[in-house]
Amino acid sequence: MIRLGIFGGSGRVGKLIIQEIGSYSGVELGAVFVRKQLDFSLPEGSFVTNDFTELLRSCDVLIDFSTKEATNSLLHALESASASIPCVIGTTGLSKEEFALMESYAKRAAVLYASNMSLGVAILRQVVEQVAAKLPSADIEISEIHHRYKKDAPSGTALSLAESCAKGREEPLEKILVTDRIKQGERKPGELSIVSLRGGDVAGRHCVGFYLDGEYLELTHNATNRLTFAKGAIECAIWLAGKAPRIYSIDEMFA
Structure with missing residues (x-):
């Protein structure tokens, strides 16, 4: 069973990812990182946190669908953490700084970046x-x-x-x-x-x-619906689990 952690669960796509996880076999929701309370309930066994360490301890693969600023904070936290959690990042508008942080973290954990999860x-x-x-x-x-x-x-x-x-x-x-x-x-x-x-x-x-x-x-x-991005992110996370450390693209899922 692959436990997914969601960073940015209060956003439009983040909410859909959380709701859609239950339709996939072999996958379950571990924890959701948000700065504020969610306005919907989570599946039994999962929880909300605003602690990075707790988030990483509760998942096998992390999905980030947040904002440029939030992704920057996440990448800094991942860089300083001892855990090496595979990470799927779908945030757009990232700068050279964020991509440099991504490359650095990918030396010890698999990272899949896609500007569009479709x-x-x-x-x-x-x-x-x-x-x-x-x-x-x-x-x-x-x-x-x-x-x-x-x-x-x-x-x-x-x-x-x-x-x-x-x-x-x-x-x-x-x-x-x-x-x-x-x-x-x-x-x-x-x-x-x-x-x-x-x-x-x-x-x-x-x-x-x-x-x-x-x-x-x-x-x-x-x-036609943001659900396509949510489904794509989950499928990317499933595919990324167990991969060797480096940067991956969504294209490689079709290789």
Whole structure:
């Protein structure tokens, strides 16, 4: 039986992860780390805590779906803790500091980071890399829309899709990426552009377009419910249990 610990259980996706764990065999909820009381009950045998040591002692794999600031605190706590708990991190908008902390902790524990826990997006990233390579003259435009409360833009998923396209083109992303068409003006050859929209309660929509003269190809992923991210996080945690220390990507689940 794999005991899961949840960091950030009061958030939208965190709540869904807690509620969904019961539908998986061989998995149970250990502890949930929150700074305030939850407004719903937990399964029997699990509990709420605001103590990192107690959290780590109560789980075999940790899932983090919180905020940039909270993830920063978690990674510092993991770095100083004696435990080596595998960790699935789905927080977006992380800085170089957080990724450096992640790399450091991954020297002694398995860490899976994904800006989007959707299994469909993982497949889409593989596909757009191939298309970008096979259509070298196509203009690549990525559009994404999320709910009104999303804090980071472009989304972590849009950036990961852009990275896949840049990899297919064998170009450094920072060299070709455009996120402000107003300042940039006319499109230059080889550019890769992202446009971000925010509104309503959209769980997530990402479209990668390859535009040629006379034709274009658009590949779109729609998340109709945040439950898809919760399910993906649990499946990642199950897959990560027992893995050797290093950084993993969700793509490796399909290798």
